[in-house]
Amino acid sequence: MRRSALTRYRWRNIAASLFLWPLLAVHPAQASKNRNAAILARVLSFELSLDERVGPSVGVAVIYKRGDPASEANAEEWLQGLAELAAVRIKDRPFFAIKVVYAPDALRAAIDQGGIDVLLVADGLTAESEVIAKLARAKHVLTAGNAASYVERDMTLCVTEQGGNIKIIVNLNAAHLEGIRFSSSLLKLATIIR
Amino acid sequence: MNGSVRRLAVAAAVLGVWSGGVARGETPAAPAAPSVQVDGRDVSKLSQIEDATLEGLLGLSLEEQLGQTESVSRSRESVLRAPATITTIDATQIRLSGASTVPDVLRFVPGVTVVRNAPGNYVVSLRGTGGLASNNVILLVDGIPLNNPLDGTVSWDLVPLHVEDIERIEVVRGPVSPTYGADAYTGVINILTRTSIGLTPSYLVRLRGGASPQGGSAGSLSARFVHMGPKLELRTFLNAVHDDVAAAPANPAIPATAPAGDRLAAMTVLSLKVSRTSSVSLEIGGVWSRRSGMDHLVLDSQAQTQRLLFGRALYELTDLGGHAGNFRLWAQSINVEIRAPSTAETGFTYDGAGSLRGAVGTDLVFPLSGTLSLQLGGQGSIERIEAPFVNPNANRALRPAYGFYAGLKASPSRALDLVVTGRGDLVPIAAELEYSYRASAIYHRDSWGLRLTGASAFRTPSYVEATGRFIDPASQLILLEGSDHIKSPRNTSLELGATFSPSSRLTISPTVYVSRLSNLMVEDFESLVRRTFRNSTTPRTFLGGELEASWRIADTLTVLPSAGILQWLDGAGEGDANVGVPSQNARFTGGLRVQGVLGNDRWGYGVGATVASPRSYRVRSGIPPIVIASNIPTTAFVSGVLERQLVAAPSLWGSVRIIGSIPGNAVESPLPLATPMGQSAILGIEFRRD
Numbered sequence: 019m020r021r022s023a024l025t026r027y028r029w030r031n032i033a034a035s036l037f038l039w040p041l042l043a044v045h046p047a048q049a050s051k052n053r054n055a056a057i058l059a060r061v062l063s064f065e066l067s068l069d070e071r072v073g074p075s076v077g078v079a080v081i082y083k084r085g086d087p088a089s090e091a092n093a094e095e096w097l098q099g100l101a102e103l104a105a106v107r108i109k110d111r112p113f114f115a116i117k118v119v120y121a122p123d124a125l126r127a128a129i130d131q132g133g134i135d136v137l138l139v140a141d142g143l144t145a146e147s148e149v150i151a152k153l154a155r156a157k158h159v160l161t162a163g164n165a166a167s168y169v170e171r172d173m174t175l176c177v178t179e180q181g182g183n184i185k186i187i188v189n190l191n192a193a194h195l196e197g198i199r200f201s202s203s204l205l206k207l208a209t210i211i212r
Numbered sequence: 213m214n215g216s217v218r219r220l221a222v223a224a225a226v227l228g229v230w231s232g233g234v235a236r237g238e239t240p241a242a243p244a245a246p247s248v249q250v251d252g253r254d255v256s257k258l259s260q261i262e263d264a265t266l267e268g269l270l271g272l273s274l275e276e277q278l279g280q281t282e283s284v285s286r287s288r289e290s291v292l293r294a295p296a297t298i299t300t301i302d303a304t305q306i307r308l309s310g311a312s313t314v315p316d317v318l319r320f321v322p323g324v325t326v327v328r329n330a331p332g333n334y335v336v337s338l339r340g341t342g343g344l345a346s347n348n349v350i351l352l353v354d355g356i357p358l359n360n361p362l363d364g365t366v367s368w369d370l371v372p373l374h375v376e377d378i379e380r381i382e383v384v385r386g387p388v389s390p391t392y393g394a395d396a397y398t399g400v401i402n403i404l405t406r407t408s409i410g411l412t413p414s415y416l417v418r419l420r421g422g423a424s425p426q427g428g429s430a431g432s433l434s435a436r437f438v439h440m441g442p443k444l445e446l447r448t449f450l451n452a453v454h455d456d457v458a459a460a461p462a463n464p465a466i467p468a469t470a471p472a473g474d475r476l477a478a479m480t481v482l483s484l485k486v487s488r489t490s491s492v493s494l495e496i497g498g499v500w501s502r503r504s505g506m507d508h509l510v511l512d513s514q515a516q517t518q519r520l521l522f523g524r525a526l527y528e529l530t531d532l533g534g535h536a537g538n539f540r541l542w543a544q545s546i547n548v549e550i551r552a553p554s555t556a557e558t559g560f561t562y563d564g565a566g567s568l569r570g571a572v573g574t575d576l577v578f579p580l581s582g583t584l585s586l587q588l589g590g591q592g593s594i595e596r597i598e599a600p601f602v603n604p605n606a607n608r609a610l611r612p613a614y615g616f617y618a619g620l621k622a623s624p625s626r627a628l629d630l631v632v633t634g635r636g637d638l639v640p641i642a643a644e645l646e647y648s649y650r651a652s653a654i655y656h657r658d659s660w661g662l663r664l665t666g667a668s669a670f671r672t673p674s675y676v677e678a679t680g681r682f683i684d685p686a687s688q689l690i691l692l693e694g695s696d697h698i699k700s701p702r703n704t705s706l707e708l709g710a711t712f713s714p715s716s717r718l719t720i721s722p723t724v725y726v727s728r729l730s731n732l733m734v735e736d737f738e739s740l741v742r743r744t745f746r747n748s749t750t751p752r753t754f755l756g757g758e759l760e761a762s763w764r765i766a767d768t769l770t771v772l773p774s775a776g777i778l779q780w781l782d783g784a785g786e787g788d789a790n791v792g793v794p795s796q797n798a799r800f801t802g803g804l805r806v807q808g809v810l811g812n813d814r815w816g817y818g819v820g821a822t823v824a825s826p827r828s829y830r831v832r833s834g835i836p837p838i839v840i841a842s843n844i845p846t847t848a849f850v851s852g853v854l855e856r857q858l859v860a861a862p863s864l865w866g867s868v869r870i871i872g873s874i875p876g877n878a879v880e881s882p883l884p885l886a887t888p889m890g891q892s893a894i895l896g897i898e899f900r901r902d
Contacts, residue, residue, distance in 0.1 A: 056248045057269045059261045063767075066812040102247070102256045110260070184270050190411055201813050202304070203767070205409045207266055212412055212440065 048095055053184065054177045055099030058162060061175065061186060062108050062136070064204035067197060069109070071158050076108050077133040078115040081125065081150065082140040089142030092164055093117050096138060120146055122153065129157045138162045139173065147171055151192065158197040169211060174198055185209055251715040262767055268716035273658045277713070282355065283382040283402040285619070285633070286391050287538055287577045287587060292661045295631040295652030296388060297323075297709050297723050299760060301381045303406065305772070308807035308818030310851035310869045312420075312430070312894065314375055314403065315368050319822040319849050320803040321383045322758035322776035326849075328889050329881045330513065331428075331455040332369040332473020332503035338385050338399040340727060340754050340778055341703075342798065343791035344508035344833060344882070347674060350388075350395050352402040354481065354495060356524050357392070360548045362567040362597050363674035364395050365507075370520045370548075372477040372497040373405060373449040374418065374434035380404045385758070386725065387669030387703050389648035390633040393591070393615040394672035397648075397703040405447060405481060406436060413439040414902035422869070422894030426877070428456035428472070430892050438902075445483040445493075452476050458890030462879045470887050471515040475501040489531045496523040505552050506883055508790065509560050509676075509692075511834035513885050516562060517551040537585075538577040545570040560682060560691065560835035565599035567675075587619035587633070595640050597675050601692060606679035611640035629654040639672040639700070641679070646670050646700055660712035670700040677733060677745045682835065691835045695744045699731045717765065723758045726781075732789035737837045752792045753781040772805040772820075790831075798824040814857040816867075821874075823848040829882040842882035848874040849889060855896075867896040 062068060062076060078100055082093035100115035107113060118128050120143055128134040137154055139147065141164050151172040154161045161173040169176040169187045174196055176187040186208040188200060200208075248255040250268035258264060267277055278291040281298055291298055299321045301309075311317045315326045315334040325342040327335045334346075341348040347364035350357055351371075359366055381403055388396040408414040415438070421431035434451040456472035479497030486492060498521045505516030524544035532539050545568070552563040573591030580586055593613045597606075619633035634649045650667035673694075680694035707725030714720075730751040736744055760774040780794040800823075807818035827844040834840075855867035873880075873889035880889055 053248050053269065053271075056255045056261070056264070057266070060264060060266050060269055063260075063262050064266070066814075069812060103261070104256075106256065106258050106261050108261050113261075186270070194411065201809075202409060203809075204266065207270065207272075210409060212442075 048098060050179060051095040051099040052102055053099075054179075055096060055103060057177045057184065057186065058136075058138070058175075059100075059103055059106065059108055059113060061177065061200075061204060062160075064201040065160070066199040066201055071197065072111065072135045073133055075112045075114060075133060076135050078113075078136040078138055079118045079125070079128045079132070079134040080115060080138045080140060081118050081120050081143065083142040083146075084119045086142040089140050092142070093140035096140065096164070120150075122149060125150065125153055126157075129153070129159055134159065136160045136162060138164070139168055140164050144168075144171075147173060155195045155197075160196060160198050161192065187211060251717070265716040265764070272716070274660065274711065274713045274719070275656060275658075277716070277719070278711070281382055283352070283384050283400060284388065284391065285587065285631075286355070286575050286589065292656050292711060293629050293654050295629075295633075295650060295654065295663070295665055296667075297385045297663075297665075297707065297725075297758070299383045299385070301383075303376070303379050304809075305805075305807070306378055306381065307376050307855075308809075308816055308853055309805060309820055310818055310853035310871065312375060312432070312869065312871065313368065314371050314378075314381065314401075316849070316851065316871070317375060317381060318383065318401070320772070320774055320805055320820060322760050322774040322801065322803075323385050323756065324383065324776075325798060325801065325824070327881045328887075329506045329883055330470035330473070330504035330885075330887045331457060331459050331890075332453075332475065332501065333470075333506055334368045335507075335881075336366065336368065336401070337791065338383075339725075339756055340729065340752070340780075340797055341398050341791040342827070343789075343793060343796050344829075344831070345733075345790045346507070347395070348398050348671065348791055350392055350400045352400060353479075353497070353522075354405055354524075355402065356495065356522055356544055356546075358520065358522060358546065359395060360567055361546065361569040361595050362548070362565055362599060363676045364671065365674075367501070367518060367520075367548075369473055369475050369501040369503050370477075370499045370518060371403065372451070372479040372499050372520070372522075373403075373436075374432065374451040374453075376418070377406045377416075377434065377436045377449045377451070378403055379406045385723075386665065386705055386707055387648065387650065387667040389637075389669030390617060390619070390635045390650040390667065393617075393635065393637045393648075394613075394639050394646065394670060394700070397669040397671045397701065405449065405479070406438065407445075407447065408438040408440050408902060410902045412441070413437060414900075416898060416900045416902065418896065418898040420869075420894050420896040422892050424457040424890060424892040426458040426460070426888060426891060428459050428890075430455045430457045430894060443485045445481070445485075447481040448479070450478050457892045458888045460887060461885050462877045462888045466885060468513045468885050470504040470506065470513040470885070471502065473501075473503040475499060475503075477501075490527070490529045493526045493528070494524070495526075496521075498522075505550075505562060506885060508833045508883075509835055510552075510562065511838065511883060511885065514552050514561065517553070519549045520546070522546045532576075532578065537579055538575070540575045541572075542574070543570070543572045560601070563600070565597075565601070567595065567597045567599075569593055569595045583623045585621045587621065588617070590614070590616035599675070601680055601682035602675055603679045603681040603694065606675065612638075613640045614638045627655055627657055629656070637670075637672075641673050641675065641696075642700055646672070659714070661710065663709045664707075665709070666706045668702060668704040670702045672700050673698050673733070673745075680745075684836075693744050695746060698733070698745055699747050701729065701731045701733055701747070704728045704730070718761070718763045720761045721759070725756050725758075726753065727756065728753045729792040732792045734788045735790055735832075737832050748789045748792075750782075750788075752783075752789075752794070754794070755779045755781060766808075768808040768810050770807055772807070773803070775802040776800070793831075795828045795830075798827055800825040814860075816855040817853065819850075819852040821848055821850045824880070827882075831882075833883075838884075840882050840884065844880055844882060845875075845878075847878040847880050847889065850874060858897075863900045863902075865896075865898045865900060867898075869894040869896065 083089040162175040250264040284294040477499040483493035529539040571593035575589040615637040617635035682692035705727040709723040732748040803822035805820035872891035
């Protein structure tokens with residue numbers, strides 16, 4: 019007897035679900051971070067000042083707080099998301115990301131010797147954000163924060179999820195102080211803080 | 213074992229291996245996160261991150277990409293879900309079009325016909341209303357109508373700011389009287405003044421100058437200042453223009469030369485945020501302009517000076533009754549004075565004409581439930597006109613006008629909007645109530661939308677048509693006489709529009725429509741004497757199609773094609789009406805722009821061309837009338853721009869702009885003394901902080 023179309027459809031769905039199970043099991047936060055990491059990389063391609071301040075490669079330091087598991091986990095998610103893009107170039111430049119524990123000397127060394135051009139601040143460093151921002155302004159390095167609160171204070175960029183939508187937030191004053199200029203094509207899509 | 217069972221067995225085996233691994237206490241390999249996809253491509257496998265659009269990465273729907281507008285319903289709504297066809301031209305597109313006037317920018321919009329009579333003197337019409345009259349469309353600046361209350365005409369030289377100080381031009385095509393009342397019967401062109409998305413305050417000073425191979429020169433000096441504070445917003449624009457390009461008629465045997473188009477304009481917008489949900493704003497502006505007064509009544513090149521003053525005070529309350537509610541209370545006024553001191557060569561002049569309109573109104577959007585919202589509004593106005601060619605009984609009289617509208621918007625599902633709007637107007641001239649309506653159904657998904665709209669709208673007869681009386685001072689003959697029995701011309705249309713986005717780089721918007729123009733204005737003549745105006749008894753029906761697309765091939769290259777076609781279903785009454793005559797409308801118009809920015813936005817370029825198929829005119833015009841018989845061949849308008857940042861700090865830019873026509877000396881106006889479309893090369897320098 020011929021099986022009905024409905025029966026065939028059910029079998030296929032069950033089989034497909036079983037095969038796809040490993041993908042569905044991925045932590046949603048990591049999937050989100052992968053997308054945010056790609057957006058962060060794309061935002062860098064809209065930076066008009068990139069050629070002036072960046073060397074042959076674009077380096078991102080993901081900063082986290084020592085002894086803060088949430089901060090470290092957050093940094094690890096970002097690092098994994100950015101590592102996914104290892105083969106992708108930004109304005110013809112290779113791209114790399116490293117994880118750095120917060121310490122002013124370590125950050126300074128990463129910028130001066132490690133070719134770091136972006137400081138991406140993970141959760142848990144609110145109290146330290148002012149120091150990070152000061153260092154970034156002195157070294158003309160772009161600051162980005164995991165949370166919107168960083169950008170509302172003194173950092174330049176945030177890619178975050180709000181109300182189910184991904185938002186790019188740009189603090190123009192902070193950008194100006196860091197010597198960063200963005201294309202109007204980006205600013206049109208971003209939430210601007212002046 | 214059949215195929216399905218076999219697949220299930222394989223799946224179970226795979227699952228078992230992974231489960232077994234966990235049970236044995238081994239560290240499972242972290243499951244690979246799903247790759248980020250944009251337009252079907254895995255971002256991690258791209259060679260350049262620029263190959264993925266930011267819109268695609270952000271997962272923006274087509275509705276989010278197209279943005280919002282207030283030009284269709286006078287309330288904020290998404291372009292995709294607006295109940296009319298709308299084209300939006302943003303500041304970058306304007307700057308890289310190379311055009312130096314708003315009409316030249318509008319040439320690239322499908323369904324728009326532009327005719328240049330002389331420097332600074334243009335006629336712009338929409339959808340089958342091409343002709344010699346320029347009172348078939350409404351021009352708004354930030355929502356304030358700038359049509360002359362006297363005859364409803366749009367003087368494009370009275371746009372109160374430089375074309376590159378415009379944030380956006382929104383062209384709504386089709387009947388929009390349900391929103392705007394009289395005269396919005398073929399569409400509305402809304403110019404939105406520049407704001408700032410960058411640093412604040414931002415400012416700019418721009419100097420342009422150039423020459424034409426046909427003789428004449430063009431130049432402008434303009435400036436803007438924009439401050440966007442948390443509570444206070446101030447925007448000021450200044451513009452001085454001289455345009456003497458191609459001021460002589462194409463026929464060298466005709467000695468008459470049109471005067472240069474010169475103007476001075478200033479406007480200021482001041483907005484104050486009173487609280488989180490309320491704001492007040494004041495907008496005032498003025499323009500002094502001098503250009504040829506040539507039109508279908510004044511056939512010679514006499515110089516005409518116009519002075520425009522306008523203003524609006526607006527109080528706005530948002531988040532009313534939920535998040536979508538909105539209340540506005542406004543008062544606005546416009547005053548236009550015309551002087552034409554040179555002696556009129558052909559008997560008629562606008563010299564001494566003046567008009568004043570003051571209006572107060574309110575617009576309210578109130579959400580009744582999560583899926584139903586009500587829109588109510590109305591306005592009252594008073595007009596006063598004074599002109600030597602108007603019947604003394606009508607001159608200097610104060611005439612009131614009233615209009616009220618109501619609309620209902622229902623969203624029975626997340627993908628479907630049903631919008632109905634109706635309006636009644638008691639207009640200053642016609643004694644009877646004029647109605648207009650619009651009904652739309654909009655179905656929209658993430659990457660496409662479909663809209664069906666039926667609407668009817670009208671244009672009120674002008675004071676010239678209804679109350680004109682021009683007596684030739686020499687012969688004492690009545691050369692022009694209006695008729696108080698004429699009815700309002702009406703446009704009823706049904707249109708089907710779609711917008712779809714196959715990828716985040718490409719948006720395509722086709723529209724098809726059928727329109728019926730009725731009660732069109734006819735200018736009856738007797739020998740040497742213009743007798744009166746009447747309504748045409750034969751409606752005109754035509755089919756139209758419009759297509760526009762935006763294809764962003766790369767960050768550095770965008771292609772913007774557009775096209776419009778017209779197919780008249782009847783030509784009855786050919787030639788008797790002043791608009792809606794098949795032969796006076798190009799059957800095909802098309803345009804293509806290629807533009808982009810390069811080198812960290814330090815270079816900008818744009819080239820574009822529009823083409824209009826032939827038109828022909830066999831009309832009597834002017835006072836006293838002469839027969840105009842003119843065939844306008846296929847003409848093309850071309851423009852291009854190349855700009856470069858010369859100095860980074862302070863930001864100093866240089867540019868070269870080229871405007872021309874094919875053929876080189878093409879004249880697109882049928883008026884006997886009309887000048888060519890003109891060719892010019894303009895060099896520019898500007899200092900910006902933005």
